[in-house]
Amino acid sequence: MIAQQILNGVITGSIYALFALGFTLVFSVHRVLNLAHGGVFMVSALFAYYLVTSGVSIWVAAVAAALAGGVVSGLIEIVALRRLRRFPPHVMEFAALITTLGADIVIINIGHKLTDAQTVRFPFGTFPNVFFNLLGLRISFLQIAVLLTVGAMLLFLMYYLYRTPVGLKLRAVASSEKAARLMGVNPDAVYLQTFFISGVMAGIAGVLIALSFNSISAHMGEPYMLKAFVIIVLGGLGSIPGCVMAAIFFGVAQTLCVVYLPPGAPDIILYSLLFLVLLVKPSGLMGSAAAISIVGRRA
């Protein structure tokens, strides 16, 4: 029984990790909390829904939705953030929160209009509904897909950041935009790329999460945004492996709280936990100060 609960928790945590990875990537490179991430996530899910209902297979729809997420996220970078980089960092930090929040409001309300404020669902059988029994635990094909995707995304990000020339540029811009510019790196291109990748990840997350819970609505991103805050703080702001570990820890903790505590209590505990972590160890549970500065933190 408890083993099944822990497995469910790991899967819930992986779902949070799916969402939080793209969010963390942007934060680690830009030092910007992209509050529109939830909006991008919703756009992709909605886009996949429209494609599936017009007869496209879910696999094609998922790829298209991921690309759509990337494009929307890139647009947000160009419209809402590019012009802010002329401000000094502490002004930019505030300004970026406001503009991405503005972008999020706009996106969510367009989604709201498109769906007529309704919750829409994928038609039954969009994704093969198969269950496996693994050592007496029950796990669905979709859940395995979620776990595999999180693993693949994590590997891809680590490879991309630390083993490719593009990743090197990205880390250079993250540690000092000025120095990178002098070395012939175009920061605007790097930022756009980061946002595109982050958007693609939000897109994949959007489709998988929409399939997992089979519900898509304009406001579907909001609860995940709040959880993503908890996760990136727990994992160490800007640390990518820390983010995945924190997400899984959070998922397990939440599932166990929901099972063993009265309803309503888990939220109090989890947000108080966030509060405490920020007070006691703002660099997060996994991320030492040094680990953050590798991925880039302008102190």
Next chain:
Amino acid sequence: MNYFSQYLPLADIFLLALGFAFSQQVVLRAGVFSVATAGFASLGAYCSAILVTTYGWPAPAAIAASLLFGTAAGWCLSLPLARLRGIYQAIATLAFVQVVIAVMLFATSITGGGLGINSIPKSVGTGTLLAAAIITGYVMFAMQRSGIGRAFDAIQQEETVAAVLGVSIRRYHALAFTISGAIAGLFGGLQSLNTYTLTPSSFSFTFVIMVLGYIVVGGRRSAWGPVVGVAFLTLLPELSRGLAEYRPIVTGIVMIAVMIFLPLGLADTFILSLKRRKRQGNLVEGGTHVRSAS
């Protein structure tokens, strides 16, 4: 007379929003990135509503209690949070707001849970709200002109310099939190006695966004900032009914545009340009003007 009375509810909304905007402005002005206003307002609102409905307190006493409760909450929150900076502060205060909402939902026997508290007797009219808003506005204005205002400005612009000049950052951040809590508590109490009902979702993330929007659009420095911001974001969509449907989208676009093109906000940019014009005028008339950099 009829013409005015149909706009009275709108005036109430405007004045309440103005109060919350002042509360948000105080912290931003001191360089504290707190979004805790929603939490303080929620505490204040529940405090008044419970005292009036369950314990039968008279309205003025309940509102005074809200004010005190908000002040105390602000001061308590400032103790741990003065250690954090920037985004960390924003996330921590957002966590505080979430904890407040979760507690209000959880403590069903006291707060009514998700259904909230209904049929609160309406004992606060537009006049009271107007008085409260004017007094708060005056306090803000006076504070801006005093040493506290100058210290806030110094901290907001460059903390290191402020510290070197002998401004105690910890003390002024604590002060900003406390004042913000007091104002939000007061207006939270007023709102619950003005609008009949109160639910935990009245002061949720949406509220946080709205209040931030007022200050961003209006401006962070002058006491006129919140007035302009609230007027722009609440009155315009209400008066032009065609836009009302697209109100959130317009709010979002305005937030982006103002931040990019007028990062100081409408009121502050206007005041700054007035000052510049005046200074240039003096230069032309008075010839040499040594103390032009103020």
